[in-house]
Amino acid sequence: MPQRNKANPDPLSSRQAGSSDPPAPGFRPVSARFSDQLVAVLPRLRRFARGLTGSAVEADDLVQAACERALTREHQFQEGTRFDSWMFRIVQTIWIDQIRARDVRKEEPEAEAERIGSDEPMRRVEARLALAEVGLALKKLPPEQRTALLLVTVDGLSYKEAAAVAEVPVGTIMSRLARARVALQAKLGGGRGSKDDAEA
């Protein structure tokens, strides 16, 4: 049983509430409930980010950035709405920003090679499970299709929930998802998809 409930009966108050001491250096006051929600959703955020970036290290960087942004915008989260969807939206927004910045920088091929090298342990495991091709096929999808696929097919969000995360109409999620699924099916063998589908 967490001890902090005894020291701080109000779970919504700051972790520092009840203490007359100023916050320790490097410790940003954050409500216990908010932080607990964030910790609880971390595995799913990591999975989502892993699918978006295709890299274990980049995914964790992305999740860390999302956590930091969420903590600075705690006041923007509306109680009664889905915390996980809110966090997925933050992860997706940061990732899109990173892609745009990368496109502007025209990132060097060495950097790409470095990312692949640093993920070697994960890639070996994937290869052993004959699942690497899924990840590679996913990486070839346009970002918006990848997002739809990860939210709905991997994380099990409804179309409506995924549309709220991506901030697009449900119909857009439906068509992105269909193109992604057909393209993925084609890349993994068989199906009516084609390269054009993925790039549409």
Place this chain on the structure above:
Amino acid sequence: MQKPSAELLIAYLDGELDTETSKEVAAAIARDPALAREAESLTETAAALRVAFDDVLHEPVPERLLAAARGEVGDKVVRFPEARKALMGPGIARWRQWASLPIAASVACLIVGGGLGYLIAVQAPGGLVPQPPEQVAAANLNWLDNVAGYHKMLVNAGPNDTALVDIPADPKSGGGRKLALPQDFHLPDLKPWGLAYQGGRVLFIEGRAATQLFYTTDNKTLGPVTVVVATTSLPDKAPTPEQRGDVNMLWWRHHGHEYAVVGTANLGYLWNIHNDLAWQFDAI
């Protein structure tokens, strides 16, 4: 309905269509073997995608992310992206390609160490708070692996082998054991489908006792069907297809109960059984 579009077919497989349209798509699938194969292939691809990323959920969460989630910033957390940018020029990137093996070994050690640290943190007083059951269950569909595996064993055992049925349909031979069915719950009647109830077994879903009911048929193309009934605290969920090997499943949540219909028959057939089950459950 003519051949449904890819959008419609996928929305059907995702359980996102209204009942009327679902029936039309199911009928189209039942009529067209090529479409049925396509639906099956799409379902397999989706299952492969889920499996590919499932391991991430079971990995220990790095300490830096836990710290970030708790608001520990500044000196306590190394900001990896910035640190990497500062360290890495083109030359270093090239060097890292050659050095990837020893680095990989170090990373593996760090992962093991991080995992131990995580476990210690979880067990320490005032340490990490366990995930709320709702979120754990939302992210964890392992029970579907369980019921699909058991269904497969039942198929392999054949209709005359009742060793896998823990609690037979005949209450006299059940040894006093009871199924973990909700109160006032009646066993679904699937006789109109040619399915005869044989018994069931108790399993655990979301930490609660649940029941998997076995129905067999003489029709080998349809094969046996199992129905899972559980209680849940999670919100309602539209029927969602899943596949494990050649076992198809449709699972859904409704008014505090979680259900699945499992079989080797195609999804259209399972969908129709689901409709019947949903009607029977609602009538209770």
